[in-house]
Amino acid sequence: MVGRYESWGRYPRVRQSAVRLIWRHLSLPVSRDPHRSYLPFGNGRSYGDTCLNDGGILLDARGLDRFIAFDPEEGVLRCEAGVLLSQILDLVVPKGWFLPVLPGTKFVTLGGAIASDVHGKNHSREGTFGRHVRRFELLRSSGERRICSPGENPDWFRGTIGGLGLTGVILWAEIALRRIQSQNVISEAVPAPNLERLFEQLLDSSRNFEYVAAWIDCLARGENLGRGLLFRGNHAGAGSPALQRKSRRGFRVPLDFPVSPVNEVTVRLFNTLVYLAHEKLSSPTVTDYDVFLFELDRIEGSNRLYGPGGFLQYHCVVPLECGKPVVEGMLRLTFRQGMPSSLGVLKVFGALPSPGLLSFPRPGISFALDFPSPGPKVMRLLEEFDGIVSSAGGVVYPAKDARMAPAAFKAYYPQWEALEALRDPKFSSTFWRRVTKE
Ligand SMILES: Cc1cc2nc3c(=O)[nH]c(=O)nc-3n(C[C@H](O)[C@H](O)[C@H](O)COP(=O)(O)OP(=O)(O)OC[C@H]3O[C@@H](n4cnc5c(N)ncnc54)[C@H](O)[C@@H]3O)c2cc1C
Numbered sequence: 001m002v003g004r005y006e007s008w009g010r011y012p013r014v015r016q017s018a019v020r021l022i023w024r025h026l027s028l029p030v031s032r033d034p035h036r037s038y039l040p041f042g043n044g045r046s047y048g049d050t051c052l053n054d055g056g057i058l059l060d061a062r063g064l065d066r067f068i069a070f071d072p073e074e075g076v077l078r079c080e081a082g083v084l085l086s087q088i089l090d091l092v093v094p095k096g097w098f099l100p101v102l103p104g105t106k107f108v109t110l111g112g113a114i115a116s117d118v119h120g121k122n123h124s125r126e127g128t129f130g131r132h133v134r135r136f137e138l139l140r141s142s143g144e145r146r147i148c149s150p151g152e153n154p155d156w157f158r159g160t161i162g163g164l165g166l167t168g169v170i171l172w173a174e175i176a177l178r179r180i181q182s183q184n185v186i187s188e189a190v191p192a193p194n195l196e197r198l199f200e201q202l203l204d205s206s207r208n209f210e211y212v213a214a215w216i217d218c219l220a221r222g223e224n225l226g227r228g229l230l231f232r233g234n235h236a237g238a239g240s241p242a243l244q245r246k247s248r249r250g251f252r253v254p255l256d257f258p259v260s261p262v263n264e265v266t267v268r269l270f271n272t273l274v275y276l277a278h279e280k281l282s283s284p285t286v287t288d289y290d291v292f293l294f295e296l297d298r299i300e301g302s303n304r305l306y307g308p309g310g311f312l313q314y315h316c317v318v319p320l321e322c323g324k325p326v327v328e329g330m331l332r333l334t335f336r337q338g339m340p341s342s343l344g345v346l347k348v349f350g351a352l353p354s355p356g357l358l359s360f361p362r363p364g365i366s367f368a369l370d371f372p373s374p375g376p377k378v379m380r381l382l383e384e385f386d387g388i389v390s391s392a393g394g395v396v397y398p399a400k401d402a403r404m405a406p407a408a409f410k411a412y413y414p415q416w417e418a419l420e421a422l423r424d425p426k427f428s429s430t431f432w433r434r435v436t437k438e
Contacts, residue, residue, distance in 0.1 A: 005058055008303050009047040011310030011374050011402055014054035014430055022169065023063040024080075027143035030426055037428035038141065040165040042112030043084065045105055047313045048402030049430040050116070050164045056428060059169060061111050067091065068172055075177035076134065081111030081170040093289075097177040098235075101129040104296050111170045116399035117162035117359040119366075121211040121231075121293070124350030126178075128361050130161035131352065136173035141426035145171070150355075159422035162356025164398060166423040166432060182240035185211065185292040187233030187285055189278045195226025195331075198346070199324050202365075205232040206348045211293070216344035217271040218331060218369065219264070226331060228344075229278050233292055243288050253301040260307030262372045267342045309373035311342075312402055314382050316367055317349055318394030323365030326392050330367065330385055337381050341369035358419050360397040368400065379403055398431060409435035 005016055017036070020029045030038065039053040041060045052058075064082035071077075075097045077088065086106040088099060103118040112118075117130040126132070135149035138160055146168075148157040160167045190205070192198035198214055205212045209232035216228040296302065303311070318326045327346065334340045347366040354361050371378045386408045389396060395412040396404055410416060420436065 005041060005044065005052075005060075007044055007046050007048055007051050007402075009310050009312055009400075009402060010303060010306070011312060012049055012052070012430070013310070014049070014052050016053055016058050017055055019058045019060055021060045021063050024171075028059065028139060028141055028169065030141045036426075038424075038426050039429045040111060040115070040169045042082070042109035042115070043107055045103075045108045045112065046116065047400040048398075049434065050399055050401070051112075052430040053428065054430045061109065061169060064111070064171060072097070075179060076174060077177060078172060078174040079110060080172045081109060081114075081136070083110050084108065085110065085113060089290075092177055093180070093183050096179060096181070098180040098289075100126045100132045100176070100178045102293055104294065106290075106294050106297060110173055110175070111165075114161055114170055114173060115163060115165045117354055117356040117361070118399070119347075119349070119361045121213045121347060123352070123361055123366075124206050124212075124348055125210050127350070127352030128162075128354045128356070128359055130355040130359065132176045133161065133355075134174040134176055136160070137171045138168040139171050140168040141424050156422060158355060159357045159419055162354065162359035163419060163422070164358065164429065164431065166419065166427050166429065168424045168427065180235050181238040182236040183289050184236035184240040184243060184286050185233040185289050186236050186240075187211075187231065187287050187292045189282050190230040190232065191227075191275065191279050192230060193227050194224055195324060195328055198226055198228045198230065201230040202346060202348060205230060206350075210234050212348060214346040215274075216327075216331075216346060217275055218334065218341040218344040219268045219271055220275075221335060226328065227275065228346075229275065231292075233287070235289075236286060240286060243286065251299045253299060253304040256304050257307045260305065260309070260372050262305055262307075262311075262342050264340060267340070306372050309375075311370055311372045312374045312378060312382070313400040314369050314371065314385055315397040315400040316385070316389045316394050317360065317362060317364045317397075318367070318389060318392040319364045320348075322392035322394070323367075326388055326394070327365070327367050329388050330369070333381065333384055333388075334369075337377065337384075339371065339377060339381055341371055343370040344368070357415055357422075358398070358413055360395060360399070362395070364394065368397075374403070398435075401431070404435060406435050406437045
């Protein structure tokens with residue numbers, strides 16, 4: 001059972017000493033052993049080690065699964081922190097409400113969404129998830145419970161949003177929803193033959209479309225360097241036809257591949273087919289939000305395709321003006337090192353400030369790349385990425401990280417000491433110990 005707790009990238013593999021399911025206990029099952037540390041666990045959709053606690057105890061929060069109150073007039077929902085965003089959508093969408101911010105998977109818990117202060121494809125319009133959190137209750141290892149909101153325990157509110165589970169367990173949260181008139185999205189895919197055009201499309205589309213993200217073919221070179229597809233969409237208005245909801249899980253990876261089928265040959269073939277299939281601008285299509293927003297959920301267990309070694313995602317944001325040269329520089333570096341990425345995704349982050357002390361999003365261009373089988377060569381490449389990102393004034397996303405060095409982390413997040421001061425003395429994680437090491 002303990003071994004089944006892993007992160008999405010399945011790297012690093014660590015062994016927790018124990019897992020405790022938390023329900024509606026009045027206090028945490030804290031041991032007297034001063035060397036045992038605790039960490040809440042949501043649904044393990046973080047890529048790296050922010051949800052892992054080697055040698056320590058994980059507090060599985062998925063037992064906190066109750067809806068508490070829903071005001072269908074005001075669109076305010078209160079539920080326990082282990083409820084999945086998918087379950088919230090199932091409840092509120094038929095009533096004309098929607099979650100204002102959704103990451104690329106809906107299989108994330110409410111507590112995990114707050115603790116990583118997640119963002120979606122509409123950051124320019126809605127900012128991060130934490131901006132829509134009104135209040136929550138935090139349980140500390142001492143047994144103390146604190147209601148936190150912008151006006152009540154504001155430091156704990158700020159520290160817990162994006163606080164990576166280190167300030168205590170979020171028991172429940174109250175969130176503000178947004179109205180929708182239809183559960184459809186009018187979407188289109190726009191091809192771009194090179195990075196120049198992809199950036200133009202990305203920035204233009206961010207003005208007129210709520211949801212915008214670009215997929216990059218990270219293997220295209222020469223005049224096609226940075227070619228890709230821009231996916232954009234807006235919620236449909238009232239009167240949009242009800243679409244028949246197909247079964248969402250198209251395919252399930254049934255086993256752990258002994259050798260990963262994700263390699264340069266298969267990725268090149270896949271990318272070329274995807275690009276050619278969309279080479280002509282598609283006309284706007286009416287799509288169910290579920291199909292448009294959660295493409296990555298279509299293959300259940302897609303992380304198993306990377307084989308036993310797992311994979312790493314490098315996810316950074318850099319100021320807008322540096323976006324194109326940084327992305328170009330990183331792509332060229334992957335070619336020089338002979339390690340092209342299997343997947344690249346670009347988004348635009350707008351100016352709405354993130355509420356969390358350690359929140360990742362800030363105005364600029366966000367770029368994420370996947371690398372199978374993390375070994376020393378990949379680690380060296382990502383260290384070089386760190387050099388590019390930090391000189392551009394950017395930062396790396398902790399929720400996707402499993403390797404950044406303490407010096408890099410402390411330079412990206414100089415406010416880390418303020419979170420350290422708010423950290424529950426009995427809480428820690430593999431990530432936190434790694435990045436705060438002297
Ligand atoms: C396919 C895919 C696409 C993704 N797309 C995006 C994206 O577009 N944008 C984005 O921002 N992220 C994205 N992510 C990352 C994901 O949204 C975050 O890592 C999220 O935090 C995972 O939530 P979880 O419930 O699985 O929590 P876990 O991964 O289990 O934990 C995440 C953190 O939350 C803490 N935590 C969990 N529950 C609680 C609680 N009750 N109280 C206090 N702390 C708690 C944990 O300690 C940990 O630090 C994606 C992940 C995947 C797999």
